[in-house]
Amino acid sequence: GGGVTGIRYRPEVDGLRAVAVLPVILFHAGVPPFTGGFIGVDVFFVISGYLITSIVLAESDAGAFSLWNFYDRRLRRILPALLTVVALTAVVGAILMTPGQLKELGQSIVAALAFSANIFFWLKLDYWSQSSELVPLLHLWSLGVEEQFYLLTPLIALVARRRTVLLGLFAGLAVASFAAMLFMHQSGHIAAAFYLLPFRAWEIAVGAVAALVQNRIRPSGLRDDVVSGVALAALLACVVLVDDRSAPALMFGLPVLCTVVLILFCREGVTQKLLAARAMVLIGLISYSLYLFHQPVLALLRIASPRPLEPLQILAAIAVTFALASLTYRFIESPCRKRPARRVAPLHYALAGSLAALFLAGLMVHRTDGLRDQKLAMMDPQLQSALLNLENERATRIELWRARLLHDRRPFEATDDVKVLIVGDSLSEDLFVAATTGEATGLDVRRLPLDDECIRTDGRSGTGKEAPTCRAELDGFLRSALLRDADAVVFANAWLTNADALGKVFDYPAMRGKRVVVYETHGFLDMLSVTMSLDRFGLDPNSEDLQRFLYLNRHQRTLTANAALQQISERRGATTIRAFDFFCDPGTERCRLFTPAGRPMVIDQAHLSESGLQMFRPWLKRELSRSIEAPRRVAANAPG
Numbered sequence: 001g002g003g004v005t006g007i008r009y010r011p012e013v014d015g016l017r018a019v020a021v022l023p024v025i026l027f028h029a030g031v032p033p034f035t036g037g038f039i040g041v042d043v044f045f046v047i048s049g050y051l052i053t054s055i056v057l058a059e060s061d062a063g064a065f066s067l068w069n070f071y072d073r074r075l076r077r078i079l080p081a082l083l084t085v086v087a088l089t090a091v092v093g094a095i096l097m098t099p100g101q102l103k104e105l106g107q108s109i110v111a112a113l114a115f116s117a118n119i120f121f122w123l124k125l126d127y128w129s130q131s132s133e134l135v136p137l138l139h140l141w142s143l144g145v146e147e148q149f150y151l152l153t154p155l156i157a158l159v160a161r162r163r164t165v166l167l168g169l170f171a172g173l174a175v176a177s178f179a180a181m182l183f184m185h186q187s188g189h190i191a192a193a194f195y196l197l198p199f200r201a202w203e204i205a206v207g208a209v210a211a212l213v214q215n216r217i218r219p220s221g222l223r224d225d226v227v228s229g230v231a232l233a234a235l236l237a238c239v240v241l242v243d244d245r246s247a248p249a250l251m252f253g254l255p256v257l258c259t260v261v262l263i264l265f266c267r268e269g270v271t272q273k274l275l276a277a278r279a280m281v282l283i284g285l286i287s288y289s290l291y292l293f294h295q296p297v298l299a300l301l302r303i304a305s306p307r308p309l310e311p312l313q314i315l316a317a318i319a320v321t322f323a324l325a326s327l328t329y330r331f332i333e334s335p336c337r338k339r340p341a342r343r344v345a346p347l348h349y350a351l352a353g354s355l356a357a358l359f360l361a362g363l364m365v366h367r368t369d370g371l372r373d374q375k376l377a378m379m380d381p382q383l384q385s386a387l388l389n390l391e392n393e394r395a396t397r398i399e400l401w402r403a404r405l406l407h408d409r410r411p412f413e414a415t416d417d418v419k420v421l422i423v424g425d426s427l428s429e430d431l432f433v434a435a436t437t438g439e440a441t442g443l444d445v446r447r448l449p450l451d452d453e454c455i456r457t458d459g460r461s462g463t464g465k466e467a468p469t470c471r472a473e474l475d476g477f478l479r480s481a482l483l484r485d486a487d488a489v490v491f492a493n494a495w496l497t498n499a500d501a502l503g504k505v506f507d508y509p510a511m512r513g514k515r516v517v518v519y520e521t522h523g524f525l526d527m528l529s530v531t532m533s534l535d536r537f538g539l540d541p542n543s544e545d546l547q548r549f550l551y552l553n554r555h556q557r558t559l560t561a562n563a564a565l566q567q568i569s570e571r572r573g574a575t576t577i578r579a580f581d582f583f584c585d586p587g588t589e590r591c592r593l594f595t596p597a598g599r600p601m602v603i604d605q606a607h608l609s610e611s612g613l614q615m616f617r618p619w620l621k622r623e624l625s626r627s628i629e630a631p632r633r634v635a636a637n638a639p640g
């Protein structure tokens with residue numbers, strides 16, 4: 001930000017911060033054109049490496065560098081706003097969140113305050129999954145990466161006078177880390193490459209290299225303006241053209257390169273004036289607080305609203321984010337950073353006490369299972385009972401599914417029964433359990449795992465699906481004796497972003513002559529949110545208003561995927577089972593997610609509960625028999 005001790009203030013760098021933070025906010029808000037908004041974090045990493053290295057070098061040259069002073073400034077820069085956001089999130093979360101959600105919030109608070117949120121979320125969560133929208137502190141993973149990199153600061157100071165050595169060290173680190181990131185992507189360890197410092201360090205190191213070489217570049221007005229203009233245009237193009245799934249890993253180097261070019265060449269001219277404009281600089285100055293607040297505001301609003309956010313709600317959330325960030329910058333962040341040296345000690349005590357209190361609060365929330373007993377005691381008895389029903393259904397499902405899935409891959413029996421192989425993700429587990437419990441149907445059913453992401457990438461890699469598993473799943477399916485012996489193959493996946501890849505399965509040589517059934521899945525609002533919202537519908541889980549509400553809020557990505565699956569199935573001669581037909585009646589525009597006795601039929605957005613299984617099972621068996629008996633087989637290598 002402005003006024004950094006030891007280096008000349010560059011307003012265009014604050015403007016570059018604005019270019020970084022705005023796409024991140026719009027990406028997390030779900031604004032469609034900003035599919036590559038997440039690269040704003042990459043821009044932040046480069047700027048951080050540049051500024052930190054510049055400060056340390058300037059102070060070392062003046063003989064004024066102190067490790068204590070460096071870390072003091074870092075803590076005063078980071079902790080006041082961070083602790084404010086964490087505290088407010090904890091308070092609002094305690095009111096809005098269910099015990100399970102609150103427990104996970106407590107865990108993320110502990111991780112964030114230990115500057116290890118990146119490691120926590122790497123172990124816990126897929127950044128790109130829909131559930132990540134409901135995680136208020138997910139974005140603090142990037143803070144963990146930065147703080148872990150700051151441990152290298154003594155190295156910078158140690159060899160600060162030997163610039164060539166330092167340049168070689170950071171350049172070598174950048175190359176090694178970038179190569180490691182590419183390798184992790186190629187080998188399919190996408191989450192590790194995204195979250196962990198060894199595979200992110202290249203971005204900060206490149207910023208450090210920029211700090212080391214900036215004085216070697218002679219200004220040249222027209223050249224600098226053209227080069228920086230092209231870099232800014234390319235950076236903005238990445239924001240709207242790149243997405244997390246289609247872009248090759250090598251592409252992630254482009255926004256980093258553009259940022260370095262802007263730092264080195266954007267010193268005068270049109271591009272500099274654009275970035276140094278007052279509005280851009282003001283946004284840049286509050287960019288840290290904006291970044292801290294945007295995810296909690298959006299996540300908590302989504303938790304409070306049982307339906308997808310409307311455009312006006314998103315606009316209001318962004319406005320609230322700017323208001324909170326402005327207030328935090330004015331009254332907390334800026335005063336703490338500019339506090340006179342003689343008054344720093346009391347601030348240190350206050351920060352240490354606040355950090356310890358929030359850390360202990362996070363532990364307490366974790367140990368009490370998200371204040372479970374306290375929150376249940378405060379609820380309406382009927383609502384309390386509904387939530388306990390949901391918890392019980394989740395628990396009983398685990399044991400039943402585990403017992404049934406022990407037998408999902410044993411060889412087919414030597415009988416006249418039709419041999420059916422169900423293939424897919426966790427939804428295929430639901431179908432297998434439903435098809436193999438209860439009354440016999442003349443179908444001998446088995447199951448093999450095969451994620452739709454593995455189909456799309458031909459087993460190479462995929463977001464949220466580690467490649468060794470993908471390769472093993474695809475090879476295991478294609479070489480399986482179960483596939484060889486099966487009369488019919490049922491594909492049951494979520495297909496949310498991969499529906500177009502369904503056509504590939506028809507062209508596998510091992511699929512020739514097989515009857516193919518495509519399961520078009522269902523998807524609804526999260527069952528926990530629906531249950532928590534029952535008081536809005538008179539606490540009646542089978543009210544007509546709730547059923548209409550559920551119909552109107554069916555999961556749109558699932559509906560879109562199902563339409564694509566239907567088209568491909570018709571072209572390729574496959575039959576379909578439409579899961580929405582079980583839950584919903586298009587004529588009356590209603591969907592039921594509760595049994596007549598009020599028990600939940602699903603436990604999240606799609607997976608069956610045990611009570612749901614009892615009702616779903618006979619319907620599925622009829623649909624399987626109907627689909628498999630249909631006189632249609634795969635036309636191998638037909639146009640798709």
